[in-house]
Each structure stands twice: as structure tokens, then as C-alpha cells.
Amino acid sequence: MIRVKKASYLLFLLLAVACLDEPDCFNLRNDAVTFVFRKLYDGKLDTVTLVRTDVTGKSVNLFEEDTVVLSTVSVLVDYTAEQSLVKLKTFERSTSIDIGYRVQAQFISETCDPRFVLSELKVLGSDADSVNVPNSTPSAGGNINVYRCPRTNYIRIAFREVEADGDLRRDTLTITKSIADFEAVKLFADSGALSFVRLPLNPNSNTTTYTFTLPNNSSKTITFAYTRTTKVILPACGVQTVFDDLSILSSTFDRAELFPNDARTRLKRDSIYDPPIANFQVVH
Amino acid sequence: MTRPSQIFRLCISLCLLLAGGKVWAQDSVKVKSKWIPTGLRIGYEIISPIKSNTSTHFNGWEAIAETEIHRYLAVAEIGSWARNWQADNGSTYENDGRYWRVGADVNFLTKDKDKNVFSLGFRYARSTFNETSTLITQSEIWGDFISTRSNNNVSVGWAELTTGLRVKVWKVFWLGCTARFKFSNSITQNRDLLTTDIPGYGSTNKETTWGFGYYALFRIPLKKSK
Structure with missing residues (x-):
């Protein structure tokens, strides 16, 4: 009978443990879909400056700053519907991606909100260069890859100053305003000291002129010349305009020239690369 | 033509066969007597009716039958279980279903005289079981959401490891309890309404769960003990 008593105590101990088995009221939704920015050329991560994310017309930024430089971004999608239109606005472009998914719901407890489980993520439509869904379950790594075609018209200018011995060394320039002679997308902020800028060339002309306003209200103008040819770099991107033989046609900077190659590199400074290399150096 | 050596071999074979048959017959008689059921206990789980009468969230019953065979118990249980919950935000959940269990226990008190x-x-x-839920949520971004979803004739299996006590109280009246460790439920959560509670099993929010039953039983002796 002693053994029976001991066994009784054991059973009541198990009963006490069972009373601790209450459901948790957190992690009730996996509604964060992660977009990964990639380059179509090699599939590697791309870096973008994200300005804004909208989902079905509602801003759902998961970051506090106005703009952030990143390669992946998570947005909260509408778990009360089975479709969300996600708009990712970067400095370069605005991309819309219409995504569909399955939403399963579960009653959790008297004190918790219902749980929503999103799965079977798919892209219903997109104006991105290319997209795919490597992981169809939200909140489990990167869900949607957003690919971009190679950028063929962005040059890079490095700012330099002349040292006492005549050598050039790295410098910064503060630009308060920049104007192109065509409808261009700028890739830098209008404030702060910049050591370089990336500038798009006009794909419809053999020259492009930029006018920069400096903090003392003076302005500097620079005109680039180039040749244009069309080429299929990637079939998914179709025919693209390729810019070669870059040169400076005119400049009001103290000095502006092709960026010198060092002996170790075989880069052609008068051609455009993606990601961009320094094509020109400017002394002011 | 049958040779004498062949006849001899045939005789030896027959003798061995008969001897073997006798040994087998003796063993089977011996084994058979050991495996005759000695008692049948029929019982009712006593907490479920109390819970059904005192709680608005539960209604159920459970019955048990177990047969003593040597030091083993062959056990069969059937029950019914209905849940009814309302959350603070107005969401509701209700289910209603039947369940059964079959299995065997090993008794470790083989020398107990009672x-x-x-x-x-x-x-x-x-x-x-069937289940229905009205799910309500208020989202600052997406607004109010309300949806009623149901699952009908959901069938789920699972396994249990059990430990239990049965104590003779008076003549044929016994009391007992069983603790259950429930695992490997086969629910496939592929429906729009995810199952919250499985009758007989319990909550689905974890991979395993515990259960307890307290039983009032009557023992019917099937064979007089030596």
C-alpha cells in the first residue's frame, strides 16, 4: 500500500504541472513579408536607398528614419485579406508588387486575440524587372527577391582637392541643388558633404549637362559627352542602351578629367559599370 | 519397396511429433489458464460531469472498461467533449465531438491481495469532431476584421502513455485515476480555421499535452482467484 501512496503523490504532482499549460498571447501573426533586393546580372544582394513602403495604400514602415540604405526590407501585409499591393519607393525607382497569400486563423484563448498564419505566398503581378518567391512562408527569411536589370547610364564622379605637392587627394563637396538638362533621377541627398556622386546620363542624347548649386549660391556646370549603342545584356532585360567613350565636354570646375587608372586595374574609366566605378574626378 | 531403415526413421519422426505435440498441448493449457480474464471493471469518469454542471465552457462524459488478464489490463475508453469559449474581444470558439481510446496497461502490484x-x-x-469559430480583431492599420469559420467531421488520432491507480474501496466498488501524456496528434492544420482544441486530446498549441481522469468503477469478477 505504501507503493500505491507514493504513486498517488506522483500523479497529483503531474496534475499540478499540467495546470501551467496556458497558451501564449504573442507571436500571433506572421504577417511580415521580407523583400530582398538583388541584381539580375549575378543574383547578388543590391543596396538601395529606401524612401517609403506602402501596402495597399497604407504606410507600414518598419524603420524610423526617413530613408535607409538596405538590401532587405520587411513590410507588414494585410492579414485581414488574402492580397496586398506593396509599393517600394527607392531613390532609383518605385516598384509595385501585388502579392497573394493564404490566411489561416485560429482562436487562441479567452484572453488572446486570434492568431493569423500566412502561407503560400505568391506574386500576382509586378512592375519590377524580375521577381521570384524563394520562400513562401512569411517571417522565415527572405520571401521575395526583387531583381533589377544592370544600370547602364550611371556615372560616378569623385571630388578631389590639390595638395601642396600637386597631388590630388580625396575631398568632399556640399551640393544644395542639382539640375540636369533632362528628367533625371538623382542618387544623392541635397545636403551634407559628399565625396562622390552618381549621376544618370541622358539616354536620348549624346551629351548631358549638370548644374550644381553650392552653399555660397555659386554654381558649377559640367557637360559629359559619350557614344550610345544598344545591346542585349540579359534576355530578361531586353535591349538596353550602353554608354561608352565617356569624356568631359566642358566644365566650370577648377579641373575635371577621367579618373586615372592605377597599374593594377584593367577597368575602362570611360565605360560604365554596375556597380559603378569612379569615372571622373573633379577638383574645386 | 520400403526399407527397414526408412520405417525406423518414420517411427522416430512420429514419436518426436507426438512428443512435441504433447509438450505443446501441455504448454497451451498452462498458458491458456494464465491468460483467462479474471475480472472486468466498468467505470465512469467523475470530474467531467462535475465540470459540465459547474462550467459554461465544458460539457462532456467519459466511460471506461478494462479487463484483467494475468498482470495486464486491456482497456477501452469512450467519451464526449464539447467546449465553448468567448474571448475578451468578442471572438468565440466551440467544438463538439466523440473520442475513443484502446490500449493496454501493465500492473506492477501483482502480489497485492486486493x-x-x-x-x-x-x-x-x-x-x-466539429468546430466553429467567430474571429474578431481590431487592427490599427487594417481596421476591423470579423470572420466565422467552421470545420466539420475532423478526425484526429494520437497516442498516449498512461500511468494509473485502481484501489478497491468496498466490495465491488473501486476508485481510480489515470494520468496521460498525449503526443503525436495527427492533425493536419491545412484548413482555413486552425483547430484550437481536440475532444479527448485538448489544446493544439503545443506538440504534447497532459490529461487526467478520476474514475468510479465496478469490478465484476470473471474467475475466482486462487
């Missing part, structure tokens, strides 16, 4: 039982055992269980 035939009290302390057992460890295994069950296979199955439940069939």
Missing part, C-alpha cells in the same frame, strides 16, 4: 493496480500503459486514441 488486486489493487498501479499501472503503466499505452493507448491509441481517435477523435471526430
